[in-house]
Amino acid sequence: MYDLLKGLRVVEGSAFVAAPTCGLYLAQFGAEVIRFDNIGGGPDFRRWPLADNGSSLYWEGLNKGKKSIAIDLTRPAGREVAQRLAAAPGDDAGLFVTNFPVDGFLSYEVLKALRPDLVCVRVMGWADGSQGMDYTINSALGLPLMTGPADDPRPVNHVLAAWDLLTGAYCAFGLVSALLARTRTGQGREIRAPLSDIGAATMANLGFTAETLMTGRQRQRMGNDIFGAFGRDFATRDGRTLMLLAITPKQWSKALEALGLTSEVAALEAELGVTFATDEGLRFTHRARLYPLFERAFAQRTAAELAPAFDAGGVTWGAYQPLEAALEDPRLYKDNPVFEDVSHPSGLNYPAPGAMATIPQDRRGQVKPAPRLGQHTDEVLAEVLGMSAAEIGRLHDAGLVAGGDGR
The missing domain is CATH 3.40.50.10540 (Crotonobetainyl-coa:carnitine coa-transferase; domain 1)
Structure with a gap:
């Protein structure tokens, strides 16, 4: 009050x-x-x-x-x-x-x-x-x-x-x-x-209506993918599910560093002739090529290993948890x-x-x-x-x- x-x-x-x-x-x-x-x-x-x-x-x-x-x-x-x-x-x-x-x-x-x-x-x-x-x-x-x-x-x-x-x-x-x-x-x-x-x-304020007016149809379903950016849920080696989001260039680069994906993503950029670092839309467009790299990197690590690495790098992430666990979250x-x-x-x-x-x-x-x-x-x-x-x-x-x- x-x-x-x-x-x-x-x-x-x-x-x-x-x-x-x-x-x-x-x-x-x-x-x-x-x-x-x-x-x-x-x-x-x-x-x-x-x-x-x-x-x-x-x-x-x-x-x-x-x-x-x-x-x-x-x-x-x-x-x-x-x-x-x-x-x-x-x-x-x-x-x-x-x-x-x-x-x-x-x-x-x-x-x-x-x-x-x-x-x-x-x-x-x-x-x-x-x-x-x-x-x-x-x-x-x-x-x-x-x-x-x-x-x-x-x-x-x-x-x-x-x-x-x-x-x-x-x-x-x-x-x-x-x-x-x-x-x-x-x-x-x-x-x-x-x-x-x-x-x-x-x-309308969020652009949904303008998008539909331009394309002639409403946005398609895409599961847990974040529209227009790189973001989705990924499974860790110990069976936890984490949400990763990379919108800004810093978020993207730090996520790659924490997951050890910098060189692999650079090779993909060279193959596609694009640069993901400064364009979140490109990450979304090519997410089908990026996701397997991230899925493999997550599957090789436990949540306990990823959490401190993400936090140290300022990565934007979150763990999926039920409400009973959230009630214990300080x-x-x-x-x-x-x-x-x-x-x-x-x-x-x-x-x-x-x-x-x-x-x-x-x-x-x-x-x-x-x-x-x-x-x-x-x-x-x-x-x-x-x-x-x-x-x-x-x-x-x-x-x-x-x-x-x-x-």
């Missing part, structure tokens, strides 16, 4: 990955993020992976450091409470993150009537309002048909929800940008962030100051990350766990909406809100 956004109040009405990720990032930089959910939990409250007691590890991971209020969103009076929260007064409030539909009780027009300078960031599937989630957007973009072994035509879905995560980060950037503009002009606005547009624009988890042992709502204690960035000038604050569902219901109603204890009691009696104990 850092305090860069301390004093900001962000209300979040969301589910799944993209919008909660936006709220998570804002909370980790110091904003007060209040998430409202339906009583009993929204559609992501029991999402896998689950603890043995049925608690969602997914939900408590994406909602760290937030406050929780539980509201009956199926009834008009409960929806009014959510609307009032989103549009609550305050110079550093009126900031709303959601993936609820464009139209409906949380539409921008409805909320703007309550607070004209409201800033709303809205995650969408498709820009036309159609249903869309990460994996369906990904399939439409063609990426699963570019991923996987070259000799297998079946589509391969990536296990990482990349478009959700990119969208969540983009929404956090968009909200802070709109807030900065509001401080200058007093104007609120709605920012719509469809996964489809984030995905399509990213593909650079990733075990000794990483980003992580801290936390007691979670599930009753489990395990390391959880705070802000992913490190700010050397600022002290890193304590990682805060996710709340219990409805844990802050009474606090939020009193402090944000100014309700009296009697008013809050009547809402509980009517079943319109619930606390962390389910009442």
